[in-house]
Amino acid sequence: MNRIITVSREFGSGGRTIAKMTGEKLGLPVYDNELLAHIAENSGFSRDYINEKAENETLGGLISKSLSGLANYNHISAEDYLWQVQRQTILDLAEKESCIIVGRCADYILRDKADCLRIFIHADRSLREERIVSVYHDASKETPEKRIRNKDKRRSAFYNYHTDMEWGDPHNYHVCLDSGKLGFEKCADIICTLY
Amino acid sequence: MNRIITVSREFGSGGRTIAKMTGEKLGLPVYDNELLAHIAENSGFSRDYINEKAENETLGGLISKSLSGLANYNHISAEDYLWQVQRQTILDLAEKESCIIVGRCADYILRDKADCLRIFIHADRSLREERIVSVYHDASKETPEKRIRNKDKRRSAFYNYHTDMEWGDPHNYHVCLDSGKLGFEKCADIICTLY
Numbered sequence: 001m002n003r004i005i006t007v008s009r010e011f012g013s014g015g016r017t018i019a020k021m022t023g024e025k026l027g028l029p030v031y032d033n034e035l036l037a038h039i040a041e042n043s044g045f046s047r048d049y050i051n052e053k054a055e056n057e058t059l060g061g062l063i064s065k066s067l068s069g070l071a072n073y074n075h076i077s078a079e080d081y082l083w084q085v086q087r088q089t090i091l092d093l094a095e096k097e098s099c100i101i102v103g104r105c106a107d108y109i110l111r112d113k114a115d116c117l118r119i120f121i122h123a124d125r126s127l128r129e130e131r132i133v134s135v136y137h138d139a140s141k142e143t144p145e146k147r148i149r150n151k152d153k154r155r156s157a158f159y160n161y162h163t164d165m166e167w168g169d170p171h172n173y174h175v176c177l178d179s180g181k182l183g184f185e186k187c188a189d190i191i192c193t194l195y
Numbered sequence: 196m197n198r199i200i201t202v203s204r205e206f207g208s209g210g211r212t213i214a215k216m217t218g219e220k221l222g223l224p225v226y227d228n229e230l231l232a233h234i235a236e237n238s239g240f241s242r243d244y245i246n247e248k249a250e251n252e253t254l255g256g257l258i259s260k261s262l263s264g265l266a267n268y269n270h271i272s273a274e275d276y277l278w279q280v281q282r283q284t285i286l287d288l289a290e291k292e293s294c295i296i297v298g299r300c301a302d303y304i305l306r307d308k309a310d311c312l313r314i315f316i317h318a319d320r321s322l323r324e325e326r327i328v329s330v331y332h333d334a335s336k337e338t339p340e341k342r343i344r345n346k347d348k349r350r351s352a353f354y355n356y357h358t359d360m361e362w363g364d365p366h367n368y369h370v371c372l373d374s375g376k377l378g379f380e381k382c383a384d385i386i387c388t389l390y
Contacts, residue, residue: 122365170317176371
């Protein structure tokens with residue numbers, strides 16, 4: 001059975017960087033948001049395929065069922081369609097190979113379907129603000145405080161909407177790590193040790 | 196400077212056992228609730244001493260000040276007195292030696308006063324129930340569900356009352372570990388690695 005590492009992370013905590021360091025150490029491919037979106041985009045999943053898949057899944061089934069009361073199965077909303085495509089992409093990846101997946105509720109999606117090590121990375125706000133300025137300083141004109149607030153709010157809302165769990169609740173993860181206090185290298189080492 | 200490990204833990208998660216295993220591996224003394232109470236009891240801290248100490252501390256000072264409006268300094272409540280004694284005991288221990296302290300808001304008490312590694316241990320409810328039955332089965336006639344609910348509620352209330360932080364919020368700890376999924380030995384190993 002493939003073994004998967006899922007990494008959930010606060011914005012600016014370095015979760016993606018730690019995932020990449022871990023991937024290099026363990027020789028595992030790392031799939032982040034962008035890469036997952038890219039794969040999903042090119043996967044050619046048709047709406048029919050997704051709807052069919054969705055019917056066989058609890059959450060998807062519920063969506064389809066609730067929608068079917070209002071409209072045709074084929075008129076699943078754009079958000080739900082995207083969610084189903086990304087969800088299916090994650091399930092397919094987990095079936096294909098051992099890997100590391102960053103974000104996208106992968107911990108929840110794979111909870112009963114794969115051998116998962118679930119990680120949550122967080123850090124003090126001040127350290128995250130500093131890091132955002134140094135890493136993303138050209139990308140946005142918003143203040144780092146506002147960017148963190150918005151990004152975390154969106155990640156939390158996304159997670160809470162698509163799962164029945166709470167984002168950042170330690171009970172959902174094998175390990176929660178403070179990347180600011182421990183450093184990225186040590187975080188990656190701990191994940192390797194546990195894997 | 197002494198280096199302290201603080202271990203907060205859910206009831207039945209094996210936090211104290213993990214602390215003891217870590218203590219043995221690192222050759223550090225481990226102070227749990229009972230031992231701290233015993234030391235405090237025999238420390239001979241007089242109410243005057245505690246009141247005097249309290250005046251020089253933010254939280255204690257606030258308690259004294261708010262009480263002084265109502266009554267004499269010497270009439271600090273039994274709970275606040277006990278809190279101050281245990282608090283002073285923890286501060287004295289941390290000044291005396293490197294050690295591991297289980298519970299009693301030690302992470303908060305020592306936050307600006309010592310070099311601390313802050314750990315939170317949790318586990319699935321079902322595993323905790325099982326463990327409570329096997330470890331404490333003679334000690335109580337309550338159901339394990341009820342014991343866990345009550346104990347966690349009390350620990351959480353104690354922590355939230357005495358600190359301005361939330362018990363079990365991953366941001367308050369360097370590492371949160373799921374002792375049920377990882378096993379006690381691995382948890383102790385991770386703590387040793389980080390120390």
